[in-house]
Amino acid sequence: MSVEKLEKLMAFLNTVPQKKIRVNWHGGEPLLAGKEFFKHIVRLEKLYPDKIWCNAVQTNATLVDDEWAEFFSENNFHIGVSIDGNERVHNIDRIDASGRGTYKKVMRGVEILRRHGIFPGLICTVTKKTVKYAEEIFNGLVDAGFKGISFNAFYNTASESNEDVYGLTENEWFTFLKEIFLLWFNLDDETIRVRELDAILAWTAGTSANECSFRGTCSQWFAVDYTGDIYACERFGRRFHFGNLEFLETYQNLISSQNSLDFKKEIKILPSKCKTCNFLSLCYNGCCSHRRADEEGILVYTYCESRLKLYDYIQRTLEKGENDE
């Protein structure tokens, strides 16, 4: 993104009515934008002191050096790294241009961050190739010192088809999470948090996770690419285009644009199974970009059954644990 576009973006964000503005900077690899670019972000945010700016960066950490870490620490950036398990499992899918696994480079960046007092969370992407290694993945991440773990099921949002051969199936995702739950439960260490388990544990307490994919708050997020084009969440790819910073200029213009209104309407359409589901107010038909057409042609959350089965499994395990005491 050019400096000029970045300046337009920050002026645009200043028109969002909320005081707290959360910005997730990600790419590709966002650190490729360079240190000067990030320093300029902070300079621009200072021009709008009425806002509380919360910056997050999702990085593979391979470019992190002391200067980056110092900058992130001084400016309170929240850092998430992408790492897919222990060295062996991570290197199955994550290789560099010369075909070498990147685990060591990623962990080198993580260690630099930790030396500067930053303890990054992580996103672990689970693919068809790695889904069978739940134990190795979980133990590898815990042994590497991570406390906040999030799992993403690989899902090809670009696929229009219900037959996505690369995406995890309901059963693969459920089996994986069930194993992760048992490992976490038996570890008995409450300092380790797993986002997907916390979400279902929240259900067992009658509340929902503070996540857009459980709260029906998808339309509160939008993505801006390097050209200034504005889309719905980046998980949709380019499916929902709302316009460009050049023409929309203010947040009010964005939310009153026809494309944005159509999008909001579309994501609120509920399939019949959700209308009668006890968890509707805690789930809202899941992540809007992870939906496939049901037999009536209405979009339903792809991992609906996994959520329900995991809830059932966790609930029964907790009850059993309590009865055993």
Ligand code: SF4
């Ligand atoms: S597409 Fe999914 S992850 Fe993105 S904002 Fe919507 S619910 Fe959240």
Ligand code: SF4
């Ligand atoms: S997606 Fe499934 S779990 Fe969620 S509200 Fe709909 S039926 Fe219930």
